Amino acid sequence: MRFCCRADIFLGDENKTSLMCLGAIEPLSRLISHEDKTVRRNAVMALGVMASNNEVKKCLKTLDVIPAVISKLLPEENVVVHEFATLCLTSLSVDFSCKVQIFDHKGLEALIQLLSSPDPDVKKNSVECIFNLVQDIQNRAAVQRLNGLPPFLDLLRSEFPVIQQLALRTIENITTDSETRVAFRNAQGFDRILELLATKEFSDLHEGALRVICNCLEDSESMQLIQTMGGLEQILQFVGTATLPEAQANAVxxxxxxxQSSENRNILHDRNVEKALTDLLMQENESVRTAVCQAVAAVSKNLSSKETFRCLGAIGPIVQLLNSEGSELRTAAAEALSSLTNSNNLNAFAIYDAGGDKLLVQQLRDSCTGAAVYAASVLTNMASQEELRRSILAHEAMPALVELLHSTDNNTLISAMQAVASLACDAEARLELRNVGGLSPLAQLLKSIHAEIRRNACWAISVCANDEITALDLCNAGALEILQEINLSPHRNNKFSELALQKLLDSSLSLKYSLTGHLSASDITTDGFYDPGQIRMGHQVPTLEDISKQVVNQHRAIIAVNGKPPDQFITKKPDDRKPDSPTETTASSVMSSTRSSKTPRCVCCVYLSMGFL
Known part of the structure; x- marks a missing residue:
């Protein structure tokens, strides 16, 4: 008995579901291989239409119908069979397991052959199915191996816009593969893409064409080819003349x-690209301005371009974009400012004049990680100037940076530590860092398994250890012990860790003498130097104030240096001192002596007459 039906009765989802519930799917799956051409054609039509229903798709997967459907793509089959077989595969190809099955049964090869079919519906279904398949990396490379690019390029000239769009989107996808980009160049793909850009009637294709160009520009050969063909001038002209924001954004x-390459940046600078980008900053479209900021960041790696952007007045508008609601735009604006201020003090002052330091500090608390990272980078660049550094600190940058030191994101930690190091060269900044609890997280970051984080933590600590109080607080936070451990490790030891340890010791000679037992000829003791005795690894060095509060005992006296004249000493009564306690010593005896005894000192402070220094 023949099973004959017309596809148009299945257009509604309810009818498709009803037929499935009546058990029509299984016999239809068998009938697509029937020896009678009419039966076979009608069965394929029925399955092709019904396959768009989700429940029918699930049923077809269980019936393993894909090999039979692929077999209907052979050249000897009727065009109608091709149309509905490709329609069926298009519906199934959105599922990953079906993609694998189509590929394994050489469905991709058959579909590429049908791209040259005289029937537009077959072309449309075939290209749409391939578009679904190339979402998988394996299929992208396979299209190139099966010589699929030429027919796709031919479809860009189709009279049907839907076929053009699908072909262009597929080309965009497959040109993310490096080998396919080579094949694209060899197949004169740029000729066809630039032809689209030059045709106003194809304005709906311009955005996709520019995305294809973006993919191909990852290869230097493609960049050279585009320049030779005049494509660079065409893209630059397109930036200013495009009417669709999406197309403008993709051109940028x-x-x-x-x-991305220095040679190309020089070429772009010669073509006055800075003027085109600055003009686009006035656009209201957020995606365009985001793309412009990202382009400014890339172009500004050229030193001359940094100067040009400032002279064109681009910095002020970019600073104001830090107030934008969109996190992507704020991040892009901060990225642009980071690039503009890298090794350029005049641009740093331009940001300051536009009120950017306050906005950047606010951005440190931005919920968007990228925005905070780039903001910290800009502040690091600006902090090399004392006037700007003071302004940044006045906006409470240090508390915001300390908050970032608790982040779990590596880039955030690195940028925050670099900013802390750039600001902490001022004593007031170090005092604020201590007051807001920044030393402890900084010391703990020395334990990070990430080498770059450890290096930046070492650098920040070496800067912060420029005064004795901060150095002692860092030691009390565990920095000294961690640095000693790092420097003993052949894998973690580096110049930064050695510098940080040396700075900690040099900033507190009392600490250095207690731990090493000697001072060098270049170490100059000043008011407040004291010898607390040999301190073992893992133990904190007590401060002179702590020692002075302890009760006098029978142990050896603590030696302290006081540079005041003798008449300004505050001496203890004779009966309060032990008869055999030392009363004075010379500076040289303190500085050049090497401790021979590890006996704990007594807690009695003896002030030395240093009035002759």
Whole structure:
């Protein structure tokens, strides 16, 4: 008995579900291989239409129908069979397991052959199915191996816009593969893409064409080819003349991609790209301004471009974009400012004049990680100037940076520590850092398994250890013990860790003498130097104030240096001192002596007459 039906009765989802519930799917799956052409054609039509229903898809997967459907793509089959077989595969190809099955049964090869079919519906279904398949990396490379690029490029000239769009989207996807980009160049793909850009009637394709160009610009050969073909001028012209914001944004992205190499940046600078980008900052469209900021960040790696952007007045508008609601735009603006201020003090002052330091400090508390990272980078660049550094600190940058030191993101930690190090060269900044509890998290970051984090923590500590109080607080926070442990490790030891340890010791000679037992000829003791005795590893060095509060005992006296004249000493009564306690010594005896005894000192402080220094 023949099973004959017309596909148009299945257009509604309810009818498709009803037929499935009546058990029509299984016999239809068998009938697509029937020897009678009419039966076979109608069965394929029925399955092709019904396959768009989700429940029918699940049923077809269990019936393993894909090999039979692929077999209907052979050239000897009727065009109608091709149309509905490809329609069925298009519906199934959105599922990952079906993609694998289509690939394994050589469905991709058959679909590529049908791209040259005279029937537009077959072309449309085939290209859509391939578009679904190339979402998988394996299939992208396979399209190139099966010589699929030429027919796709031909479809860009189709009279049907839907076929053009699908072909372009597929090309965009497969050109993310490096081998496919080579094949794209060899197949004169740029000729066809630039042809689309030059045709106003194809304005709906311009955005996709520019995305294809962006993919291909990852290869230097493609960049050279585009320049030779005049494509660079065409893209730059397109930036200013495009009417669709999406197309403008993609043109700017293409420029940003070009600017990844120094040679291309020089070419772009010669073409006055800075003027085109600055003009686009006035656009209201957020995606365009985001793309512009990202392009500015890339182009500004060229030193001349940094100067040009400032002279064109681009810095002020970029600073104001830090107030934007969109986190992506705020991040892009901060990224642009980071690039503009890298090794450029004049741009740093331009940001300050535009009120950018306050906005950047606010951005340190931004919930968007990227925004905070780039903001910290800009502040690091600006902090090399004393006037700017003071302004940044006045906006409470240090508490905000200390909050970032508790982040779990590596980039955030690195940027925050670099900013702390750049600001902590001022004594007031170090005092604020101590007051807001920044030393302890800084010391703990020395334990990080991430080498870059450890290096930056070492650098920040070496800067912060420029005064004795901060150095002692860092030691009390555990920095000394951690640095000693790092420097004993052949894998973690580096110049930064050695510098940090040396700075801690040099900033507190009392600490250095207690731990090493000697001072060098370049170490100059000043008011407040004292010898607390040999301190073992893992024990904190007591401060002179702590020692003075202890009760006098029978142990050896603590030696302290006081540079005041003798008449300003505050001496103890004779009966309060032990008869055999030392009363004075010389500076040289303190500085050049090496401790021979590890006996704990007594807690009695003896002030030395240093009036002759």
């Amino acid at each position: 992205k293409a420029i940003a991609r070009m600017a």
